[in-house]
Amino acid sequence: MSRSAASNLLRTNDETLPSRLARSAAAKESEVTDWAALHAWIDERNQEQTHEVHRIPFGELVRWEIDQETGNLRHDSGKFFSVEGLRVRTDLGPVRTWTQAIINQPEIGILGILVKEIHGVLHCLMQAKSEPGNVNGVQISPTVQATKSNYTRVHKGNPVPYLDFFRSLESRHVLTDVLQSEQGSWFYRKRNRNMIIEVDEDVEPHPDFRWLTLGQLNELLKFDNLVNMDTRTVLSCMPAGFEGAVGDGTVSLALASSADPLSGSLHTTSEIQSWITTRQSEHVVHANLVPMNSVHGWYRTDDEIRHDTGAFFSVIAVDVHTDTREIDGWSQPLIQPYGTGVVALLVKRVHGVLHALVNARVEPGYLDVVELAPTVQCTPENYDALGLERPPFLDFVLRHGSCPRLFDTELSEEGGRFHQARNRYQIIEVEPDFAAEAPPDYHWLALHQLNGLLQHNNYVNVQARSLIACLRSLR
């Protein structure tokens, strides 16, 4: 029961939110957590949360086993996730039928950021969190990042801090609460709940957590591998309308125009919806879980499941020692991608309104055939290993030339599942007449159109969401 149901009171959305978010985005400094304290805290958390991670054979995994009948790698509780096979048939792309390994994690987890006005400025309660697959030590993570197995405590660890704010919503001010997909090449229909909850009351302090402004988070995004994937996706689902409001450059102006539906756009929102529906209707993708034993072109050794060519990714097993997590140590499988990915968004200004070139992309693990992806999202080595033609715009991005790079940082994917999954995230500005006639799977969208889609499930993929968080950080 929501707080107002019994009162017969008519209510509307919080109209003050865009300006309150803009104020937080403008605040590069915080009265609560200054930069010296912030850096010191990250260093200190890195000392505190040392993870020793060692590769082990699958046979040494505790409570994880390879099922004799299926060849699937699973936890003995049946919870967490499993590595299974996927059989895919599709009507597009260079390869139309294949089997592959995939992570099956049917449970819906929570990625939640708690926000609160402190001294009149919205702050986000961020966590310094180490994960076994992280490139460096801790990364800036959401307040809560919990699988259902975590928060129902299948592994009997400590309770997840601040979880209750996201579990009982009756009297909460919910800014965002939407289901979003994760990597559709690696996960079978995995989704997490992306939540932002605003509170007024006092919140218990905890050494792993600090209150940061949006302006501070935006600065942290410029560091390689520091703001984690879960933070990026939750930030991208933040209600919109504040973008570009605080900068003084022409990029800010173009962003602000792009966030405003009244500015207009190359395609109307009805046309964009119709384009997405067309792509969803025209592509046929059948993806079915099958036993890992029946997957062709992949083989398993004592300590690795990998593709014959070495491309795509391997499944490995690690042993983790730590003394500051919910439990002292554990072992688990991790996915180790091959190569460093290129994730790039081309943007251009049309009559002063910023547009982004997005790709209606098919990935076998998506719930609904296609999601909107960045202009380029690939690991070039995979194409080379298989001798395939490179995807559109990749060579343009790699050549770069003189186009301004508005954003260029190496960011990594979720370290709880992936071993050092690095991607170079870039936003590159091109001339207004660039790719005016884009291929049918590509369209130029204004930011307000992406923002509208982000309030709903499964339109925008996780790589594009990361880049939208980065785009919003530009001044």
Next chain:
Amino acid sequence: MSRSAASNLLRTNDETLPSRLARSAAAKESEVTDWAALHAWIDERNQEQTHEVHRIPFGELVRWEIDQETGNLRHDSGKFFSVEGLRVRTDLGPVRTWTQAIINQPEIGILGILVKEIHGVLHCLMQAKSEPGNVNGVQISPTVQATKSNYTRVHKGNPVPYLDFFRSLESRHVLTDVLQSEQGSWFYRKRNRNMIIEVDEDVEPHPDFRWLTLGQLNELLKFDNLVNMDTRTVLSCMPAGFEGAVGDGTVSLALASSADPLSGSLHTTSEIQSWITTRQSEHVVHANLVPMNSVHGWYRTDDEIRHDTGAFFSVIAVDVHTDTREIDGWSQPLIQPYGTGVVALLVKRVHGVLHALVNARVEPGYLDVVELAPTVQCTPENYDALGLERPPFLDFVLRHGSCPRLFDTELSEEGGRFHQARNRYQIIEVEPDFAAEAPPDYHWLALHQLNGLLQHNNYVNVQARSLIACLRSLR
């Protein structure tokens, strides 16, 4: 490529649309098709499109066969649809594990209405179409109603009239283009593309088609079994903002307020989104296709597949003779539901704003666990046959009492798949304090909130979409 992409022109949505739709809804008379001509046309089409439908044993179906290995009923082309088994596990409801028969129709069809301003009033090009399962003769159907097998001409029939308007969208004015589900108890993840396309050019006449105003369609909705399901779902996806604009009663006023986001509502739109996300996240539903042979509690005779108790539905086979369709005659399976369904929406005015009580309902064939359903949607006989407790609000709806019925008509489901699937569709107005504390699966929504969700895939189920079309018809 959309028509504007190359021109670098910034555009916004068509702001004139709500007033143009309101004008059409106000027009109970048309200068193109007057009521005498309309009735005469329906009579004449009924004469012209006589269908002789006879039940036959499965063995007499042409090109349909029961697969020996699986027991599935399928077309020998592998196209159209098949009747298969479904195994369901869920964590809610009176029965938590079951197997059942289900229709598997993975292809996405087109349900499209062509609209055009004639003498300054928008008209819809409607088709008088007979289907083998129809209760009476022809029903008022969309311009195009075609499965992929239809329009790619698997059965080698005549081409579908006007299909090209919905297939090449480059220079089209697309008002609506969205994928929506159909009955999730009968279909496994079936979806159709709901499209409305506006044209300026001349459109070739055809004896099965007439131009009607929205006002005329709204009048036709009051007749039992006359406006077909496909018309109702497409109308519900029509862009919003015109509701109640043309009536002179207090219901019109409450509808108009309800269609306007500025009027406010009991729950904010963020809260509604969060409620839907909560229901999607908390319910676990695993539904997998299995061979029909492995389904328990159902048995097959020579001419029927039915549940042991006779409840739910049967699969039958019919032979159809006609001489005016794409082909002369054919045979096909049909689903014959048990009993007449009750589909009711409770509405109330809160400070003059109409709210509807919707149910976040789980059906095994939905793509995404839950969709929003009417307050009541069931066949009471099924509950009686199985000795189950009746669902919330059913007894209230059946008792009716003195509450005003704003709408009360028997409408039937798609006659191309269902044999005389009748439902009594009702909109009943209750007092403002009714069910202020509704069960957690129910929420009171304003019309603008439902309208917003209808612009996206898979939020509102087909029965609720029918009732929204009916709600919009009220004056």
